Amino acid sequence: MMELETYLSQFRRRIRLQDTLAMLQTTLWIPAALAIAIQIIGRLIPVPDLAVWTVIPFPVWLIVVAGLGWLAPKSLMTAARNVDQALGLKERLSTALAFTNIDPKLTSSNLLSGLIIRQREDALRAAAAVHPEQDLPIPWHWKPAVVGLTLLVISLLLTQIRNPMTLLLQERAAIKEQAQAQAEKIEAFKESVEESAQLTDEEKQELIKKLEQLAEALRNNPGDLEQAIADLSRFEEALRRDMDPSLGSTETLLQSFANRLSELAGSQDESGKQDSASEALQALSEKLDDMSPAEREQLARNLAQMAASSFQLGNNSLGQSLSDLAQAIQAGDKDAAQQAAIASQASMKELEKQISSQQAIQAALAQAQASRQALSQTAKSTSPNSGQAGAQNPGAAPGSGAQPGAGGGSFANQLPPARGGRTNVRPQGNAADAPLGSLDNQVYSPWERPGTSENELFIPGQELQEGETTSIEGQSPQAGIANPSLVPYNQVFFQYLSAANQAMQKDFIPGDLRDFVRDYFASLEPGN
Amino acid sequence: MTDQPPTPEQFRQLVNDIEAEVGRVIVGQQALIRQTLITLLAGGNALLEGVPGLGKTMLVRTLSQTIDCSFSRIQFTPDLMPSDIVGTNLIVEDESGRRQFQFEAGPIFANLILADEINRATPKTQSAMLEAMQEHSVTVAKATRSLPEPFFVLATQNPLEMEGTYPLPEAQLDRFFFKIDVPFPAIAELVEIADRTTAAGSPSAGQITQGQTILEMQKLARAVPIAPHVTEFAAQLLTATHPGQPSTPQIVQDYVRYGASPRGLQAMVLAGKIFALIDGRFNVAYDDIRNASLPAMRHRLILNFDAQAEGITADQIITHLGEQISVKA
Incomplete structure (x- = not known):
């Protein structure tokens, strides 16, 4: 009986081959259709490594089909029944195999044993007459095979047709790369902050933590420009909350004090540093005995003016000490003048420390803006619409300095798209460093005031006689002096233009007046 | 022929000779002829349905001649009594003048019985006949008497004249191994009939074999191996x-009221074995089962009113099932 099993083993191999090839022909459409579907999806949404994903169904399909064809259990009985059916052997092989384990000699009926033996012989003859390669040919399922091949060709053609999502993917890759680079820069900046002495330990730790979070966010950015911009904006927003907008004026005021005190003290030091001012204060207090009453009166008046300026900016401590110093000088009280000068010097140093801290935060802010600018430039350079208005860089224009509304072209007849604008962003242009002569080209730009419950609105005031108090809100502390609220006109023009555009789109302006408003803003365009 | 059982080749040859x-x-x-012979070799009884004059009686008579067996023909009528079939005890007087009962065997005591128009007899008479068919014995006056072997009943019924008949109940129909439809001859066959x-x-017809050989052939047929998956089919x-x-x-859901009984399965398998031997094989094939399914199950299916109204026959349903039921490898 081993002979029959040998035959059946051969048949089984052949049947496996038949099944596998038949399955390949009848299921080719599945991976091909999947490949087409992936290609279509890859044209609707950006899919990284689209070619790889397109190819993957085919090896998976081959593995599954080969596994099913060659590894799926197929008993000899199954093979025997398959051959019986395929060759019309009238169940000879399967019957012989079914009675393999029955010993004819042990059967109760001689007739049965005789017939079993005869049946086995008959089955063996039938099996010996079978030539697997000829009698069990490879099946050809033309229809499903043609369908599958057609789909395969279509999928190949799709891979050759230009995919519009490729540019988007390239842009994302570039943004991701740029985000990584900016993350490294921020890491480097973080190290410089760690070594900086401008900040207290607590401020340093807080800033470092924010920088680390920003670097981590940029490092993990998948190439999403908006996400990167949002991360940077959150970072900038957090920094701005820590900034005191009046400190710029205070810094200017202190420089002015230093200059004037140096002049009054007769110092040759023109650096205008607070150290010289404090020395001048000390020298002035020591010269009191040598001063005439008129000179003391003049000095006291100057110091009183300085004290008033300090009160206006909210530096009550400095103002009070300067006021005490002025009164001591006027009274000719040397000891009191000495003490008032020391107190004034301490107040100046405290302010200097605050300014130094703000400068460090400003530097971090500048780094973030540089990163934002770099990311925006990367997006513009890789975007297929890079020649259009730079509206893809929301909020980047204010304070970025040199390139407001990049790519905007002429707005004589049409306002730029509204999405490019961000309102209420504190101008970041270093207007305090601008020369006073350039104030003609600077305008007031509102920023998001820290008017929350945590940060009370700052209202400078000064006590007058009889308990009266005057307060000035939202005005420049000193007319004509550059401060952070003054930025170049061309930096804020597009911000206002955007706001106007939004207002027009939201029907804030009557329809018949829109052309008039549009013309008005066109006339305000820098250079007109 | 000797008492030795025939070989499969002899079986096949004998069948061919008898048919010829x-x-x-x-x-x-x-x-x-083939289905009637298979019923005989299976040890069963056949119900022939066909119009009169198609040679049913001639078939049984000729068959009895070829196998050298006794033959009886019983014409069933409404007034036919069971004793008319199985026989009765008669009072006879012997040489000494003593009277005693003597059993007078009825026509059923023969090897081949033609029960002509069985549906015309009363159910009581039909029952007596069918008991003999099933048990191969009759009981008269508390005495059971075996019928001669081989015992083969070929009952007929006329499908046209249903008035005044007693259609066989389903339980009684189930006792027939095969129900064989007798088709009307074609023109060429009619011409040949006329000529002959x-x-x-x-x-x-001459004698081909004898009754004892038929019994041996019945044993051989039952010994044919059948694979489990064929039986399962x-x-x-x-x-x-x-x-x-x-x-x-x-x-089936639409047209069948009751399906075939397990006797139908027995009939299909046994007939399949005989089909295989006649075909020169030593095992039963799916086709043998399919060939046997029509005569073995057509009288065992009880169709509903919808089938009768729409002219759906049991043959159509069985043929459809044979094509629909897949042979799983």
Whole structure:
């Protein structure tokens, strides 16, 4: 009986081959259709490594089909029944195999044993007459095979047709790369902050933590420009909350004090540093005995003016000490003048420390803006619409300095798209460093005031006689002096233009007046 | 022939010889002859349905001649009594003048019985006949008497004249191994019939074998091996005739009231074995089961009113099932 099993083993191999090839022909459409579907999806949404994903169904399909064809259990009985059916052997092989384990000699009926033996012989003859390669040919399922091949060709053609999502993917890759680079820069900046002495330990730790979070966010950015911009904006927003907008004026005021005190003290030091001012204060207090009453009166008046300026900016401590110093000088009280000068010097140093801290935060802010600018430039350079208005860089224009509304072209007849604008962003242009002569080209730009419950609105005031108090809100502390609220006109023009555009789109302006408003803003365009 | 059982080759040869010999007398009707012979070799009884004059009596008579067996013909009528079939005890007087009962055997005591128009007899008479068919014995006056072997009943019924008949109940129909339809002959066959029966000499059949050989052939047929999956196929075919099951085909759900009984499965398998031997094989094939399914199950299916109204026959349903039920490898 081993002979029959040998035959059946051969048949089984052949049947496996038949099944596998038949399955390949009848299921080719599945991976091909999947490949087409992936290609279509890859044209609707950006899919990284689209070619790889397109190819993957085919090896998976081959593995599954080969596994099913060659590894799926197929008993000899199954093979025997398959051959019986395929060759019309009238169940000879399967019957012989079914009675393999029955010993004819042990059967109760001689007739049965005789017939079993005869049946086995008959089955063996039938099996010996079978030539697997000829009698069990490879099946050809033309229809499903043609369908599958057609789909395969279509999928190949799709891979050759230009995919519009490729540019988007390239842009994302570039943004991701740029985000990584900016993350490294921020890491480097973080190290410089760690070594900086401008900040207290607590401020340093807080800033470092924010920088680390920003670097981590940029490092993990998948190439999403908006996400990167949002991360940077959150970072900038957090920094701005820590900034005191009046400190710029205070810094200017202190420089002015230093200059004037140096002049009054007769110092040759023109650096205008607070150290010289404090020395001048000390020298002035020591010269009191040598001063005439008129000179003391003049000095006291100057110091009183300085004290008033300090009160206006909210530096009550400095103002009070300067006021005490002025009164001591006027009274000719040397000891009191000495003490008032020391107190004034301490107040100046405290302010200097605050300014130094703000400068460090400003530097971090500048780094973030540089990163934002770099990311925006990367997006513009890789975007297929890079020649259009730079509206893809929301909020980047204010304070970025040199390139407001990049790519905007002429707005004589049409306002730029509204999405490019961000309102209420504190101008970041270093207007305090601008020369006073350039104030003609600077305008007031509102920023998001820290008017929350945590940060009370700052209202400078000064006590007058009889308990009266005057307060000035939202005005420049000193007319004509550059401060952070003054930025170049061309930096804020597009911000206002955007706001106007939004207002027009939201029907804030009557329809018949829109052309008039549009013309008005066109006339305000820098250079007109 | 000797007492030795025939070999499969002898079996096949004998069947062919008998068919040929019967064919000398019966014109055409090869399927009828083949199925009748298979019923005989299976040890069963056949119900023939066909109009009168198609040679049913001639077939049984010729068959009895070829196998050298006794033959009786019983014409069933409404007034036929069971004793008319099985026999009765008569009071006879012996030489000494003493009277005693003596059993007078009825016509059923023969090897081959033609129960002509069995549906015309009363149910009581039908029951007596069918008991003899099933038990191969009759009981008269508390005495059971065996019938001669081989015992083969070929009952007929006329499908046209139903008035004044007693249709066989389903339980009684189930006792018939095969129900064989007797088709009307084709023109060529009719011409041949006319030629043979109107000539000077009528053809007659010679003896091919004898009753004992038929019994040996019956034993041989039962010994033919059948693979489990082939038996399972027959069981699936039978199960498919039962409505109300999830796997039942729609045609059965629509038109069948009751499916075939397990006797139908026995008939299919046994007939399949004989088909295989006649075909020169030593095992049963699916085709043997399919060939046997029609005569084995057509009288065991009880169709509903819809089937009768739409002209759906049991043959159509069984043929559909044979094609629909897949042979899983």
